[in-house]
Amino acid sequence: MIDVTAAAAHSFTVNLSILFGELPLLERPAAAAAAGFTAAELWWPFGEEHAPSEAEQDALRKAFGDAGVQLTGLNFLDDLSKGARGTVSVPAEKERFRANVPVAAGLAASLGTTALNALYGNRIEGVDPAEQDALALENLVVAAKAAHETGAVLLIEALNKPESPDYPLVSAAAAVEVVDKVNAATGLGNAKFLCDLYHLARNGEDLAAVIDTYADRFGHVQIADTPGRNEPGTGELDFEDLFARLTAAGYGPISGSAAGGRIGLEYRPAGGVSADSFEWLPREHRAAK
Numbered sequence: 001m002i003d004v005t006a007a008a009a010h011s012f013t014v015n016l017s018i019l020f021g022e023l024p025l026l027e028r029p030a031a032a033a034a035a036g037f038t039a040a041e042l043w044w045p046f047g048e049e050h051a052p053s054e055a056e057q058d059a060l061r062k063a064f065g066d067a068g069v070q071l072t073g074l075n076f077l078d079d080l081s082k083g084a085r086g087t088v089s090v091p092a093e094k095e096r097f098r099a100n101v102p103v104a105a106g107l108a109a110s111l112g113t114t115a116l117n118a119l120y121g122n123r124i125e126g127v128d129p130a131e132q133d134a135l136a137l138e139n140l141v142v143a144a145k146a147a148h149e150t151g152a153v154l155l156i157e158a159l160n161k162p163e164s165p166d167y168p169l170v171s172a173a174a175a176v177e178v179v180d181k182v183n184a185a186t187g188l189g190n191a192k193f194l195c196d197l198y199h200l201a202r203n204g205e206d207l208a209a210v211i212d213t214y215a216d217r218f219g220h221v222q223i224a225d226t227p228g229r230n231e232p233g234t235g236e237l238d239f240e241d242l243f244a245r246l247t248a249a250g251y252g253p254i255s256g257s258a259a260g261g262r263i264g265l266e267y268r269p270a271g272g273v274s275a276d277s278f279e280w281l282p283r284e285h286r287a288a289k
Contacts, residue, residue, distance in 0.1 A: 006243035011253040011289040015266040017043035020274045029067035039288035041073030073115040086119025089136035109150035115259035117155040122166035153219040157194035160202035192219020201226045215249035224267035231277040253289040
């Protein structure tokens with residue numbers, strides 16, 4: 001179990017696209033509530049074959065409302081299950097991404113969601129990386145403006161190269177560079193770095209240095225232990241130290257971030273049963289602050 005003092009300073013949200021995956025999507029908010037959580041986040045939950053109907057969106061809203069769980073984060077269009085890593089920089093996906101922006105932003109607004117994550121997209125063979133980067137900036141500016149209209153931040157995430165070899169943002173510095181370009185282009189300042197400590201650790205980054213250097217750019221933090229992407233305590237990371245460093249750097253529920261300074265639990269339960277994977281976090285610290 002993580003030191004209670006280190007964990008108590010933070011507000012946690014559970015990612016329902018990876019945790020409670022043994023249940024149908026609409027049953028997961030209630031399962032999270034039963035485990036003591038009051039905040040959750042999602043990857044894009046509707047697949048990519050069609051825009052979600054109003055009935056599908058209403059069902060999702062009802063599931064969260066009935067469970068008393070706040071949806072705090074949502075991805076723009078992606079299909080991680082098929083190896084895609086977002087659509088922002090992919091020329092063939094430009095129209096679908098643009099069509100998804102108002103849908104995702106509208107759904108987020110209706111749920112009070114204050115963080116929207118736009119995964120950058122893989123490099124495409126035969127396409128000039130500079131062309132992809134120019135398109136990404138175009139699309140991210142559109143997304144940042146849509147997020148701003150709902151009072152949300154736009155998150156830009158670094159992934160890890162071993163699992164996402166074609167994804168170009170595989171360091172904190174690379175993701176923050178994109179964040180800064182978006183903010184310079186919009187003047188809004190609502191683009192932020194999604195600091196996933198699991199991905200950065202898999203890339204071999206010095207996590208303490210990342211926190212010390214970039215904490216003022218953080219819009220959200222996500223965690224899983226390495227190397228298995230399971231719950232804290234199953235691998236190599238010292239979460240007591242990491243939580244304390246985040247607190248010392250000013251990241252937390254009173255940080256002033258529109259996204260709330262939360263820490264997202266984005267791991268696979270080591271034993272396969274999500275409800276059994278939270279013993280490291282005392283129940284009294286699971287409800288969002």
